[in-house]
Amino acid sequence: MNTTRRAFLGGMGLLALSACDVPRGTAGGTAWEFTDDRGKKAGRPARPQRVVAQITAAAALWDLGIRPVGVFGPQKRPDGSAEAMIGNVDLSTTQSVGTTYGEFNVDKFLSLRPDLLVTVMYGEELWYVPKEPTPTIESVAPIVGLRLNGRSARTNIESFVKLAEALGADVKAPAVVQAKAEFDRAAEELTAKAKSGVKALFVSATKDKLYIATPEYHGDLKLFKELGVDVVVPNAGKDAFETLSWEQADRYQADVVLVDNRAATSMPRAELNAIPTWARHPAVKAGQVFDWAAETPYSYNRLAPVLRALSESLAKARRV
Amino acid sequence: MKWGNALTFRRRTGLLLALLGLAACALLSIMVGSRWLGVGTVLEALANPGGDEATDAIVWGLRVPRTGFGLAVGAALGMAGALMQGLTRNPLADPGLLGVSAGASLAVVLSTGLLGVTSLSGYIWFAFAGAAAASVVVFLLAARGVGGPTPTKLALAGAGVTAMAGSVTTSLLLADAATLDRYRFWSVGALSGQDPATLGQVLPFLLVGAVLAAAITPGMNLLALGEDTARGLGQRIGLIRVTGVVAITLLAGAGVAVCGPIAFVGLVVPHIARAICGADHRWVLALSAVLAPALLLAADVLGRLVAHPDELHVGIVVAALGAPFFIAFVRRSRVAEL
Amino acid sequence: MRARPRTVLVCSLLAAAAFLLLCLEITIGDFPLTVPEVAAGLFGSGDPAALLVINEIRLPRALIGVLIGLAFGVGGLLFQALARNPLASPDVIGVTDGANTFAVATLLTGAGASFGLGVSAMAVLGGVVVSAIVVALSWKRGTTGLRIVLVGIGMAALCGSITDYLLLKSGAFQAQQAVVWLVGSLSGRTWGSVYPLAIAVVVLLPAALLLWKWLAGLELGEDSATGLGVPVQTARLAVMAVGVGLVSFATAAAGPVAFVALLAPQIALRLVRPSVPPMVTSGLVGAVVVLAADLIARTLLSSGELPVGVVTGVVGAPVLLWLLARSFR
Numbered sequence: 001m002n003t004t005r006r007a008f009l010g011g012m013g014l015l016a017l018s019a020c021d022v023p024r025g026t027a028g029g030t031a032w033e034f035t036d037d038r039g040k041k042a043g044r045p046a047r048p049q050r051v052v053a054q055i056t057a058a059a060a061l062w063d064l065g066i067r068p069v070g071v072f073g074p075q076k077r078p079d080g081s082a083e084a085m086i087g088n089v090d091l092s093t094t095q096s097v098g099t100t101y102g103e104f105n106v107d108k109f110l111s112l113r114p115d116l117l118v119t120v121m122y123g124e125e126l127w128y129v130p131k132e133p134t135p136t137i138e139s140v141a142p143i144v145g146l147r148l149n150g151r152s153a154r155t156n157i158e159s160f161v162k163l164a165e166a167l168g169a170d171v172k173a174p175a176v177v178q179a180k181a182e183f184d185r186a187a188e189e190l191t192a193k194a195k196s197g198v199k200a201l202f203v204s205a206t207k208d209k210l211y212i213a214t215p216e217y218h219g220d221l222k223l224f225k226e227l228g229v230d231v232v233v234p235n236a237g238k239d240a241f242e243t244l245s246w247e248q249a250d251r252y253q254a255d256v257v258l259v260d261n262r263a264a265t266s267m268p269r270a271e272l273n274a275i276p277t278w279a280r281h282p283a284v285k286a287g288q289v290f291d292w293a294a295e296t297p298y299s300y301n302r303l304a305p306v307l308r309a310l311s312e313s314l315a316k317a318r319r320v
Numbered sequence: 321m322k323w324g325n326a327l328t329f330r331r332r333t334g335l336l337l338a339l340l341g342l343a344a345c346a347l348l349s350i351m352v353g354s355r356w357l358g359v360g361t362v363l364e365a366l367a368n369p370g371g372d373e374a375t376d377a378i379v380w381g382l383r384v385p386r387t388g389f390g391l392a393v394g395a396a397l398g399m400a401g402a403l404m405q406g407l408t409r410n411p412l413a414d415p416g417l418l419g420v421s422a423g424a425s426l427a428v429v430l431s432t433g434l435l436g437v438t439s440l441s442g443y444i445w446f447a448f449a450g451a452a453a454a455s456v457v458v459f460l461l462a463a464r465g466v467g468g469p470t471p472t473k474l475a476l477a478g479a480g481v482t483a484m485a486g487s488v489t490t491s492l493l494l495a496d497a498a499t500l501d502r503y504r505f506w507s508v509g510a511l512s513g514q515d516p517a518t519l520g521q522v523l524p525f526l527l528v529g530a531v532l533a534a535a536i537t538p539g540m541n542l543l544a545l546g547e548d549t550a551r552g553l554g555q556r557i558g559l560i561r562v563t564g565v566v567a568i569t570l571l572a573g574a575g576v577a578v579c580g581p582i583a584f585v586g587l588v589v590p591h592i593a594r595a596i597c598g599a600d601h602r603w604v605l606a607l608s609a610v611l612a613p614a615l616l617l618a619a620d621v622l623g624r625l626v627a628h629p630d631e632l633h634v635g636i637v638v639a640a641l642g643a644p645f646f647i648a649f650v651r652r653s654r655v656a657e658l
Numbered sequence: 659m660r661a662r663p664r665t666v667l668v669c670s671l672l673a674a675a676a677f678l679l680l681c682l683e684i685t686i687g688d689f690p691l692t693v694p695e696v697a698a699g700l701f702g703s704g705d706p707a708a709l710l711v712i713n714e715i716r717l718p719r720a721l722i723g724v725l726i727g728l729a730f731g732v733g734g735l736l737f738q739a740l741a742r743n744p745l746a747s748p749d750v751i752g753v754t755d756g757a758n759t760f761a762v763a764t765l766l767t768g769a770g771a772s773f774g775l776g777v778s779a780m781a782v783l784g785g786v787v788v789s790a791i792v793v794a795l796s797w798k799r800g801t802t803g804l805r806i807v808l809v810g811i812g813m814a815a816l817c818g819s820i821t822d823y824l825l826l827k828s829g830a831f832q833a834q835q836a837v838v839w840l841v842g843s844l845s846g847r848t849w850g851s852v853y854p855l856a857i858a859v860v861v862l863l864p865a866a867l868l869l870w871k872w873l874a875g876l877e878l879g880e881d882s883a884t885g886l887g888v889p890v891q892t893a894r895l896a897v898m899a900v901g902v903g904l905v906s907f908a909t910a911a912a913g914p915v916a917f918v919a920l921l922a923p924q925i926a927l928r929l930v931r932p933s934v935p936p937m938v939t940s941g942l943v944g945a946v947v948v949l950a951a952d953l954i955a956r957t958l959l960s961s962g963e964l965p966v967g968v969v970t971g972v973v974g975a976p977v978l979l980w981l982l983a984r985s986f987r
Contacts (some may be wrong), residue, residue, distance in 0.1 A: 077433070098963065099495065100834055102845070103843065103845050103963050103965060104845065105963050107687040107711055107715055107956075108688035111687075111689035111711075113707070131852065132846050132850055136710060204427070206505055207513030208513030240829055241761075244629050244630060245512075246512065247382060248629045249481060250353055253815070266623025276377035276380075276382065277379075277382065280374060282928050283893060411716055412807065432866065476978070479920060480978045481661075483921075483978075484972060486969075486971055487917075487969070487971025487975070488966075488972060490968050491964055492968070493974070494841070494964070494965065497830050497834050498830070504825055508826060588812075635822065636819040638827075641810075641817060643815045643819070644815035644816070646808075647809050650808045650809055650812065651798060651809070653807075
């Protein structure tokens with residue numbers, strides 16, 4: 001048993017133990033290490049080749065040239081259409097290890113012979129990774145968790161770039177450099193447009209509640225704010241949203257309102273306009289309501305158009 | 321004879337007090353909300369619509385429709401509960417038991433998840449159709465074999481269909497976080513955010529259901545004496561049961577379709593009604609129709625105040641408010657057996 | 659308890675089915691393994707990754723399936739006999755809802771973490787605390803089945819509304835995690851979940867079997883039970899206690915797996931048509947239902963697994979309805 005186990009550790013390249021008894025950095029391969037946002041060091045004797053990633057992370061890494069062997073998290077809706085958060089990931093080239101939070105298929109995960117698991121974190125929790133079998137998972141593949149809340153979209157993109165680079169992606173490739181240049185240009189343009197001082201409110205709405213988005217939780221809003229856009233900060237601390245009764249629809253004054261455009265989570269514009277207190281919000285009265293593409297993957301390619309769209313919306317708007 | 325008079329007195333005062341309570345709750349529901357407007361301002365807006373636009377938007381745009389929904393849906397759920405418990409002679413029966421809530425929920429999830437229906441007016445009819453379909457299946461199943469749709473068979477068939485529809489619903493919800501996101505709000509039940517026009521659309525169904533319910537209560541009283549006795553007195557048991565199921569479907573189906581599956585009201589209110597007025601189904605139905613909307617509106621008002629500037633869904637408050645009251649009530653009184 | 663031939667036959671068949679399903683649970687999965695590999699793996703030899711899959715993932719999962727099936731089957735029967743009502747599953751009595759509320763609070767807000775209690779421990783705590791409250795509140799110079807059930811409904815509604823509130827307050831994805839828990843799932847369970855459950859079942863199942871005489875008396879109603887010399891109040895408390903224990907520990911291990919507790923006794927009743935509550939049959943039916951449902955849950959969809967609780971409804975409900983339709987004739 002002991003010999004097979006040792007062979008396994010050597011063969012699969014298992015770290016926690018082999019780090020102690022195998023001299024690192026010699027002969028075989030270079031030791032690979034990456035410190036994640038929990039402050040935990042993920043290490044392998046060689047650079048991980050077979051990555052299984054949570055879908056948001058997979059989408060970000062994909063645009064940098066990393067191709068995960070497996071993904072987990074929402075992928076398709078029941079009607080067969082793709083979720084916005086998959087970005088450019090080609091689902092036909094990866095295996096699904098689970099779609100639902102709480103249903104992570106460890107059996108399937110192990111069958112992919114993974115050597116790294118990447119997931120995102122909001123707060124301290126590793127998203128979608130089941131707690132009980134975490135030691136089993138980590139005995140096969142170390143886990144890298146990247147925290148997304150409380151940081152701007154640019155910081156989030158950069159942390160994926162850092163990971164992709166560590167995984168051997170060519171982040172100086174022309175495609176990546178060009179995407180970044182476009183992103184930077186769009187950012188500059190937004191800063192210019194934001195000089196008009198237009199105040200922006202980001203909301204999601206259901207038939208009985210209005211939700212005001214918090215920049216401290218949403219990386220895209222935090223980026224807009226950093227770029228000079230006057231984003232309304234609701235009284236919600238670090239929560240994703242402040243929830244309001246429709247009677248309080250005019251609690252936050254703003255010149256433009258950007259409404260969550262995910263069909264399934266936010267109500268259609270026509271029905272929204274039928275809510276009497278919403279219709280009386282100054283920005284709505286002025287017709288300055290635009291789309292907010294929530295859940296855009298954190299990559300230069302994906303966020304540049306979002307920045308441009310916001311610039312356009314701000315350019316169209318006047319102060320009310 | 322003397323005892324009979326005392327009971328009659330008790331029933332009449334009970335109903336009168338319940339009506340007064342209901343009126344008070346309805347008034348509160350228009351006066352009180354997340355935004356405090358002042359009694360005078362609200363009364364002014366009620367008397368002269370078209371004054372201050374902001375006040376009108378809240379009073380006429382939000383609170384009046386919401387109160388209307390509370391009255392209609394509350395009465396419907398209360399009556400459906402009274403009928404359900406009377407027909408199945410099971411004190412645990414609630415309007416959801418015929419599969420009504422589960423059928424409606426499944427239909428809502430199917431329509432939002434698969435057909436992409438996102439507008440409220442769109443899924444109201446799906447919900448209604450789902451509720452009706454589920455109760456038809458339950459009834460047909462229970463009607464098989466000897467004795468027709470007996471209480472136990474109805475209850476078990478209802479539980480089976482509920483579980484099945486519920487499981488399919490959950491599997492769809494888990495496949496799609498976005499649909500779950502929409503559904504979890506619908507499923508708690510809310511009086512707010514409904515298009516006032518839908519009230520007019522479902523009102524005919526509620527009225528027909530109420531009339532049918534009232535029509536069979538004398539028969540249900542005789543049925544309570546035992547099937548043979550009822551048959552001997554010339555009652556058509558099958559007809560009573562079919563009518564009862566139709567009435568429950570109309571009442572609970574329309575209620576669930578509009579405001580989501582608000583639990584607890586239909587289950588608890590008939591127990592309270594029976595404690596006040598005894599087992600006579602006519603009185604139980606009438607009293608439930610008044611007490612249920614009172615409970616619903618009271619819970620809704622409370623929900624607007626406790627989470628300011630947010631609100632709590634009425635489904636949550638109804639249970640939180642009703643449960644301790646119900647438990648205290650079960651402890652104090654002799655629960656009337658069916 | 660003199661077992662009748664029919665009961666013995668049914669129980670043997672059910673036990674055989676449960677064993678077969680258990681073997682399938684360990685053999686079938688996304689990690690490709692042959693039957694000899696699995697057999698060797700159980701004795702500790704083979705590819706290390708395969709050993710991990712067999713011994714750390716599939717075996718605990720299958721064992722939990724068997725154990726919660728037994729616990730829910732027997733627990734459900736106890737509650738139905740106590741309340742003398744086929745609809746009285748643990749859900750109505752508040753045990754499940756208590757466990758749910760405590761578990762969801764732990765999942766979504768991290769409550770309990772400060773005392774070092776995980777989701778499972780909190781679920782057991784919730785089930786026990788809430789049902790103790792139910793008994794205490796329904797106690798007034800003794801209690802009755804109906805009063806326990808009605809108070810239980812009240813407490814269940816109260817807990818349910820707290821759970822709903824927590825769900826609405828959380829983000830969409832965490833809500834999904836809580837819903838998976840609320841439906842009941844065997845996914846990602848390890849030996850850490852097996853041990854407490856196994857101990858509970860080993861202690862409480864024999865206890866339940868010892869109660870069968872009292873239980874048979876209670877089912878006949880208070881007067882007949884007293885006539886038969888059953889100490890009614892003590893019997894009710896004992897039945898409650900054992901039932902709550904079984905259901906709480908099972909819920910803690912896998913979530914409520916709705917419907918098994920309601921379904922298994924009803925199926926058992928129709929299979930053996932007994933003169934006394936069919937405890938063993940009910941437990942075995944529970945085990946077969948859970949294992950079969952989990953096998954389907956794991957293999958049905960190519961895109962991912964379904965929580966077992968979803969499938970118990972989809973699979974179990976038609977069985978119940980079919981049995982109903984048959985017995986209605």
